[in-house]
Amino acid sequence: MTTTRTALVVGATGGVGGAIADRLLADGWLVRAINRDPETAAKRSGRTGLEWVKGDAMVEADVVAAAAGAEIVVHGANPPGYNNWAGLQLPMLNSTIAAARAAGARILFPGTVYNYGPDAFPRIDExxxxxxxxxxxxxxxxxxxxxxxxxxxxxxxxCGDFFGPKPGNNWLSQGIVPVGRPITSVTYPGPLEIPHTWAYLPDVAQTFVRLLATDLGAFEVFQMHGHEVTGHQLVAGLEAAAGRKLKVGRLPWPALALVAPFNETLREMREMRYLWDEPVLLDDARLVRQLGAEPRTPLVEALRIALQGQGALPSLNGKRNRLALESNC
Structure with missing residues (x-):
């Protein structure tokens, strides 16, 4: 007799949460997703097989109830556009912690390089x-x-900077490549010769799920190497994915500084500029010892899928572009 394993995903409409939900569904898990408006979330996500439940990630009791019977709780909640992190991030995480404690579940949490300053560069380990x-x-x-x-x-x-099959709260679709129209240019945030680390979301999800099948301690931290490429290499990958030469420009940081006082998203983006001015690389030696190898989709293939998802390839007509964007708002 087999028993279906159950997971709760907090933030299933987002990039990381959605990718992990997809991977878990593919592997036969029962995946529950919590949202304040589950009917609308189900339509916008475009995902079939999820069990949507009504609840607010800020309300501890809602998340505890949604996690009943779950073996894992995926914390993929992330305020869009960097908005109100101070007011939302820790309360939502506290709800997830309470839910995991009540269910006896393990929390899956995507880490970022935001935690580090230049004293940890260029290569970060656990x-x-x-x-x-x-x-x-x-x-x-x-x-x-x-x-x-x-x-x-x-x-x-x-992981490094996320990008994936659908547009979302990430640098590729919010700053580097325009969404919703055929790609003709790239706006890069830093010096093109400096290497930067990128993480393709289906690879992240596969890594999480593969780690669950290994012998884990109570508190585990692993790092993905991901795609470690310079700006020149990323542009070359985008050109190969798009099948055309692209114009390359630099993000106008001084102009952003003028607008940032009136726009929270731009203000928060400016704080992250230092992560583009120096190499920020992740050591995956511990992960490789645990799994044998890190899942890694070839860069051009991953970029092509990402560009298709954000309506940036000419082969996609305008209607399909709009539908893709509306389903991921």
């Missing part, structure tokens, strides 16, 4: 000191401290 330079980084450090002190099993997987 022991690197976390001295962030930004407010968002300080919040992420506090979140991981809360997880360490929670007394529940935790799996943190730290």
């Amino acid at each position: 022991r690197s000191a976390q001295n962030p330079r930004s407010r968002k980084g300080a919040i992420r450090v506090r979140m991981e401290q809360a997880l360490r002190e929670a007394g529940v099993p935790v799996l943190i997987l730290r």
